[in-house]
Amino acid sequence: MIRLVRYLFGRLLWAVPVLLGASVVTFMIMQLTPGDPARFILGQRASEGAVMELRRELGLHQPIYAQYVEFVVDAAQGDFGQSLQTREDVMGMLLQRLPYTAQLSLAGLLIAVVVSFPVGVIGAVQEGKFADHVSRVGALLGISTPNFWLGLLLILVFAVPSEGFPIFGMTLVTEDPIDGITSTLLPAIALGTAQAALLTRLLRGGMLDELQEGYVRTARAYGIDERETTYVYALKNAVLPTITVIGLQLGALLGGAVIVEQVFGIPGIGRMAIQAIFNKDFPVIQGITMLVAVAFVAVNLLVDVLCAQLDPRIILGGEK
Amino acid sequence: MMSVLQVDGLHTYFDTENGIVRAVEGVDFSIEPGEIVGLVGESGSGKSVTASSIMNLVERPGRIAEGTVRYDGQDVFDLSKSELQDLRGGEISMVFQDPMNAFNPTQTVGRQLHDVLRTHRNGAVHPVKRILGLDHDEDCKEAVVEMLDAVGIPNPEARYSDYPHEFSGGMIQRAMVGMALLCDPKLVLADEPTTGLDVSIERQILELFNDLVEELNTAVLWITHDLSVVAKLCDRVVVMYAGKVMEVGPTDVVLSDPANPYTEALLDSIPRYDRPDEEIRVIEGDVPDPLNRPDGCRFADRCPKVHERCHDAHPPQYELGDREVACYLAEEGTK
Numbered sequence: 001m002i003r004l005v006r007y008l009f010g011r012l013l014w015a016v017p018v019l020l021g022a023s024v025v026t027f028m029i030m031q032l033t034p035g036d037p038a039r040f041i042l043g044q045r046a047s048e049g050a051v052m053e054l055r056r057e058l059g060l061h062q063p064i065y066a067q068y069v070e071f072v073v074d075a076a077q078g079d080f081g082q083s084l085q086t087r088e089d090v091m092g093m094l095l096q097r098l099p100y101t102a103q104l105s106l107a108g109l110l111i112a113v114v115v116s117f118p119v120g121v122i123g124a125v126q127e128g129k130f131a132d133h134v135s136r137v138g139a140l141l142g143i144s145t146p147n148f149w150l151g152l153l154l155i156l157v158f159a160v161p162s163e164g165f166p167i168f169g170m171t172l173v174t175e176d177p178i179d180g181i182t183s184t185l186l187p188a189i190a191l192g193t194a195q196a197a198l199l200t201r202l203l204r205g206g207m208l209d210e211l212q213e214g215y216v217r218t219a220r221a222y223g224i225d226e227r228e229t230t231y232v233y234a235l236k237n238a239v240l241p242t243i244t245v246i247g248l249q250l251g252a253l254l255g256g257a258v259i260v261e262q263v264f265g266i267p268g269i270g271r272m273a274i275q276a277i278f279n280k281d282f283p284v285i286q287g288i289t290m291l292v293a294v295a296f297v298a299v300n301l302l303v304d305v306l307c308a309q310l311d312p313r314i315i316l317g318g319e320k
Numbered sequence: 321m322m323s324v325l326q327v328d329g330l331h332t333y334f335d336t337e338n339g340i341v342r343a344v345e346g347v348d349f350s351i352e353p354g355e356i357v358g359l360v361g362e363s364g365s366g367k368s369v370t371a372s373s374i375m376n377l378v379e380r381p382g383r384i385a386e387g388t389v390r391y392d393g394q395d396v397f398d399l400s401k402s403e404l405q406d407l408r409g410g411e412i413s414m415v416f417q418d419p420m421n422a423f424n425p426t427q428t429v430g431r432q433l434h435d436v437l438r439t440h441r442n443g444a445v446h447p448v449k450r451i452l453g454l455d456h457d458e459d460c461k462e463a464v465v466e467m468l469d470a471v472g473i474p475n476p477e478a479r480y481s482d483y484p485h486e487f488s489g490g491m492i493q494r495a496m497v498g499m500a501l502l503c504d505p506k507l508v509l510a511d512e513p514t515t516g517l518d519v520s521i522e523r524q525i526l527e528l529f530n531d532l533v534e535e536l537n538t539a540v541l542w543i544t545h546d547l548s549v550v551a552k553l554c555d556r557v558v559v560m561y562a563g564k565v566m567e568v569g570p571t572d573v574v575l576s577d578p579a580n581p582y583t584e585a586l587l588d589s590i591p592r593y594d595r596p597d598e599e600i601r602v603i604e605g606d607v608p609d610p611l612n613r614p615d616g617c618r619f620a621d622r623c624p625k626v627h628e629r630c631h632d633a634h635p636p637q638y639e640l641g642d643r644e645v646a647c648y649l650a651e652e653g654t655k
């Protein structure tokens with residue numbers, strides 16, 4: 001237990017440089033615009049007075065290191081300033097939109113896991129047989145289907161002809177569980193399919209590798225039931241690297257969410273990001289970037305905890 | 321008295337892309353109750369494949385092409401799946417080389433021994449039941465702790481809950497031996513169980529085996545490429561080369577007066593001093609390519625006493641006193 005705590009503390013310390021790095025990148029987003037950022041935001045036709053005012057608002061008149069320190073101090077307190085477009089508080093906007101993206105991403109991930117685990121494992125156990133071919137072709141299709149196309153297809157096939165699924169928008173499950181589920185199902189499938197395909201391949205490969213391992217041979221040589229060996233010993237070991245990949249795939253999942261939110265008109269972070277980019281709304285862009293970085297660190301910390309619980313070798317390796 | 325194990329005309333082949341690998345090509349020998357028999361030969365001669373064949377463990381692309389293996393008079397290849405599961409680990413068990421690899425890294429050593437004993441006492445369980453730990457049997461655990469103690473693992477109660485990587489090489493091999501003896505098998509197949517361990521640990525494992533086997537009257541097939549270990553441990557020895565048995569007989573006779581030039585060459589290649597890190601001196605020439613073995617005696621190309629006729633056909637087994645020798649030179653001796 002003490003070793004686990006010490007291990008996790010080490011992982012937590014790692015989060016600090018990662019987040020600092022992310023803050024530098026985020027800060028530089030505005031600095032790297034060609035010429036004067038205020039002029040860039042307001043356009044060529046804006047008056048000199050308006051540009052000056054924006055420069056002051058964004059703190060651009062200060063030296064660059066002072067700007068960065070101020071940015072980090074504010075960001076640490078959740079203050080990213082106001083949206084240049086709507087004058088809303090950026091943090092407030094993020095908190096309002098985050099539940100939609102979280103609901104969509106979690107549902108997509110859930111679908112991916114629920115589909116990929118059985119399909120990948122059966123593919124490996126039935127290697128070379130019919131079920132394996134079906135699982136491999138399915139995975140290939142899943143990986144090569146663009147999510148926006150799949151989203152439109154789902155809307156046309158399911159949402160348009162039926163009353164059950166809304167074509168546009170999403171309800172939070174906390175507001176209305178039934179509507180929440182029906183409005184999330186189609187976008188979550190559009191988002192989760194590629195992940196499901198990826199995890200299926202990963203699990204199939206992992207299971208095939210594990211079934212070649214010495215301990216499987218030992219179990220066989222000792223008369224242990226094939227099902228126990230496969231679904232207890234080998235499966236656990238094949239799932240471990242898969243969990244790590246799920247954490248690392250968070251970026252891809254959020255990237256997919258940007259598109260899917262657009263297709264289904266979901267008022268999440270992704271849609272907000274696209275609008276902010278079009279409007280050159282730098283405080284909003286910075287807020288979103290930092291939020292994604294924090295989410296990435298948090299999810300991977302969670303993954304580390306889970307793996308450390310499941311794999312006794314990790315903590316030992318972490319100590320060396 | 322019926323032999324514990326009777327291997328007759330065993331042929332095990334692997335169907336590979338490059339052709340058929342005849343890993344075992346006609347192996348006969350037997351083991352009596354309580355007897356320790358050595359199976360020696362250079363690496364690649366088919367010792368491990370022979371051992372897996374005995375337990376009918378050969379997997380795709382391998383197959384038993386010919387021959388019988390009788391355990392207690394019963395043909396192992398005729399057993400049903402469930403009879404085979406009872407046999408494996410229950411009647412015949414295997415000690416693997418590289419035990420660290422033979423254990424599952426993410427289950428405790430004690431749990432893995434528990435699962436073996438529980439399977440043979442109470443039968444298989446549904447995987448979900450096993451994942452939830454509902455198959456746990458206190459009596460099995462107790463027996464495992466006793467066994468860990470018997471094989472000389474200190475503090476066995478605590479070690480039960482340790483993972484394989486927390487064991488040293490010698491300790492994990494002891495646990496492996498414990499696993500092999502857990503269900504009171506009548507026959508243990510030990511596949512190079514001390515290869516890679518240092519000499520003092522090797523000596524401890526040998527002593528452990530000697531004691532336990534004597535106590536339980538277990539028969540042992542001790543597989544090794546090291547004749548000095550055979551000299552210390554085995555009652556009889558089977559010398560294998562390129563899938564064939566070259567010589568079988570009582571250890572002292574075979575080692576003091578080898579009748580097959582291959583046995584002689586093997587004896588010459590034992591290092592003079594007991595230096596574990598020194599590789600045994602290789603016999604002149606190479607082990608024949610298993611895909612393309614000579615038609616005549618498998619050893620003819622490397623044999624210092626080779627004759628014309630050796631290239632025609634592999635010699636049959638000639639009886640010479642209380643041993644059998646596959647060499648034309650032995651035929652003259654029998655006359």
Ligand SMILES: Nc1ncnc2c1ncn2[C@@H]1O[C@H](COP(=O)(O)OP(=O)(O)O)[C@@H](O)[C@H]1O
Pocket residue numbers: 334336341342343361362363364365366367368369370380381382610
């Ligand atoms: N799975 C396999 N596929 C193809 N050839 C194999 C396989 N397993 C063993 N062999 C071949 O069988 C021969 C005997 O191997 P083995 O019994 O492991 O030798 P030993 O244990 O005496 O060192 C070798 O030539 C090896 O290449």
Ligand SMILES: [Mg+2]
Pocket residue numbers: 367368369511512
């Ligand atoms: Mg071997």
